[in-house]
Amino acid sequence: MSEDCIFCSIVAGDIPGRVVSETETTLAFLDVNPLAPGHTLVVPKDHHARLGDLPDDVAADLFAEVHALAPRVEDAVDADATTIGINDGEAAGQEVPHVHAHIVPRFDGDGGGP
Numbered sequence: 001m002s003e004d005c006i007f008c009s010i011v012a013g014d015i016p017g018r019v020v021s022e023t024e025t026t027l028a029f030l031d032v033n034p035l036a037p038g039h040t041l042v043v044p045k046d047h048h049a050r051l052g053d054l055p056d057d058v059a060a061d062l063f064a065e066v067h068a069l070a071p072r073v074e075d076a077v078d079a080d081a082t083t084i085g086i087n088d089g090e091a092a093g094q095e096v097p098h099v100h101a102h103i104v105p106r107f108d109g110d111g112g113g114p
């Protein structure tokens with residue numbers, strides 16, 4: 001855990017998160033500033049800043065959880081499609097330096113994405 005990391009604090013339960021699902025190594029919770037209804041973030045429970053910092057098994061767990069969850073989120077909000085993305089590094093738009101995958105439900109004609 002990184003002391004001043006907001007996502008580590010959510011994983012630890014020190015600040016509230018609207019948890020969508022949990023595995024041994026990952027946590028999924030709703031984005032506080034959603035781009036669309038159901039916008040979900042999936043994070044490894046351990047603190048790693050960049051995708052390349054993840055051990056292979058944690059990276060596999062993270063993608064497995066995205067794979068399992070994305071269709072469920074899409075169904076839950078009755079969306080038409082899903083955008084999945086990772087902003088890996090500050091210049092790519094990463095604001096929280098704890099690896100996270102975005103699951104963003106998309107709707108016919110919504111005209112934009114992350």
Ligand code: 5GP
Nearest residue numbers: 006017029030031032033087093094095096
């Ligand atoms: P990034 O730009 O790093 O890829 O995305 C960070 C995301 O984290 C943003 O979509 C932002 O709304 C979300 N976020 C930032 N702080 C919090 C928080 O305290 N709780 C939750 N649930 N999401 C947060």
Ligand code: ZN
Nearest residue numbers: 005008047098
């Ligand atoms: Zn962290």
